[in-house]
Amino acid sequence: MGHIVLNQITKRFGDVEVIPPLDLTIEDGEFTVFVGPSGCGKSTLLRLIAGLEDVSSGQIQIDGQDATEVPPAKRGLAMVFQSYALYPHMSVRKNIAFPLRMAKLEKAEQDKRVEQAAAVLNLTDYLDRRPGQLSGGQRQRVAIGRAIVREPAAFLFDEPLSNLDAALRVGMRLEISELHERLKTTMIYVTHDQVEAMTMADKIVVLKAGNIEQVGSPLDLYKAPRNLFVAGFIGSPKMNFITGAEAKKHDAQTIGIRPEHIAVSKEGGLWEGVIGVSEHLGSDTFFHVHQTGLADTITVRAGGEVNFHHGDRIFLTPRDDVLHRFDMQGLRIA
Numbered sequence: 512m513g514h515i516v517l518n519q520i521t522k523r524f525g526d527v528e529v530i531p532p533l534d535l536t537i538e539d540g541e542f543t544v545f546v547g548p549s550g551c552g553k554s555t556l557l558r559l560i561a562g563l564e565d566v567s568s569g570q571i572q573i574d575g576q577d578a579t580e581v582p583p584a585k586r587g588l589a590m591v592f593q594s595y596a597l598y599p600h601m602s603v604r605k606n607i608a609f610p611l612r613m614a615k616l617e618k619a620e621q622d623k624r625v626e627q628a629a630a631v632l633n634l635t636d637y638l639d640r641r642p643g644q645l646s647g648g649q650r651q652r653v654a655i656g657r658a659i660v661r662e663p664a665a666f667l668f669d670e671p672l673s674n675l676d677a678a679l680r681v682g683m684r685l686e687i688s689e690l691h692e693r694l695k696t697t698m699i700y701v702t703h704d705q706v707e708a709m710t711m712a713d714k715i716v717v718l719k720a721g722n723i724e725q726v727g728s729p730l731d732l733y734k735a736p737r738n739l740f741v742a743g744f745i746g747s748p749k750m751n752f753i754t755g756a757e758a759k760k761h762d763a764q765t766i767g768i769r770p771e772h773i774a775v776s777k778e779g780g781l782w783e784g785v786i787g788v789s790e791h792l793g794s795d796t797f798f799h800v801h802q803t804g805l806a807d808t809i810t811v812r813a814g815g816e817v818n819f820h821h822g823d824r825i826f827l828t829p830r831d832d833v834l835h836r837f838d839m840q841g842l843r844i845a
């Protein structure tokens with residue numbers, strides 16, 4: 512079980528309200544990602560759920576019980592941090608078993624749970640090593656193992672992959688997703704990286720200055736961002752925003768069009784511009800197009816092998832069916 516309800520919770524540090532009244536429901540078994548820029552309150556929100564911080568007001572329910580005043584160790588949640596916080600002098604086995612030893616679980620049960628967690632995490636061959644003899648990815652798995660053995664109602668991850676290099680991050684991302692598939696336990700995962708959010712989440716919660724800007728599946732957010740902030744935050748490269756006369760044609764203050772929704776041609780198209788910087792990724796090419804009279808730069812995605820060059824005059828045609836419209840307040844027009 513791991514059904515979590517936040518009911519009008521707030522958090523103040525002194526006079527500063529970091530989390531204004533906030534409501535959120537996390538379903539049992541769901542993989543929820545809190546995403547937003549640095550300082551938006553992701554860690555604070557997670558720590559409130561974990562009980563590592565007290566709420567200033569409001570209520571936290573875990574599996575139907577009021578957990579607002581329940582101390583962290585009794586909430587049945589397990590937190591995995593960015594810094595793995597492993598004990599360097601202990602073997603992997605002892606590190607993983609640590610919370611069970613603290614809870615004075617029977618030795619046989621301890622051994623069983625450690626073996627199971629190690630099997631799930633491919634750590635069986637490393638149980639007698641010390642953390643110093645492991646790679647960064649393996650250490651992260653040990654930290655997760657220590658959480659798994661507690662059989663928590665939910666796992667809470669705070670930017671667990673930020674210390675890893677790019678290739679390892681992609682690998683661990685998949686491992687955590689697979690772990691979720693296998694365990695089917697509620698997971699709440701904090702990241703500032705929208706790609707992690709998009710690739711891992713069942714449900715994304717986009718935060719800005721402690722406010723929930725939107726909650727939805729990755730594709731909900733991609734297809735129908737509720738406002739300009741979400742529109743600009745989700746998707747890479749970023750959505751293009753156009754104001755002025757071109758937006759007025761669509762009865763909007765601002766129109767948004769994603770780079771992958773603009774066709775590029777040598778001649779004959781709706782907008783005209785000049786290619787500035789090109790980014791060749793092999794699979795794709797991103798062109799940064801200037802002098803369109805619409806915005807400083809319009810970014811477009813083309814195929815991997817395209818025959819356009821810096822300084823070329825090109826034509827752009829946006830797909831009307833996936834054009835986003837926003838009003839004066841920056842809110843989506845349905």
Ligand SMILES: Nc1ncnc2c1ncn2[C@@H]1O[C@H](COP(=O)(O)OP(=O)(O)O)[C@@H](O)[C@H]1O
Pocket residue numbers: 524529547548549550551552553554555556
């Ligand atoms: N213990 C604290 N005392 C005072 N301010 C804090 C404390 N912890 C966090 N904050 C402030 O709360 C805001 C949100 O921080 P945090 O939750 O760490 O953001 P994020 O994890 O999204 O980067 C920031 O402005 C931060 O400075």
Ligand SMILES: [Mg+2]
Pocket residue numbers: 553554555
């Ligand atoms: Mg943080």
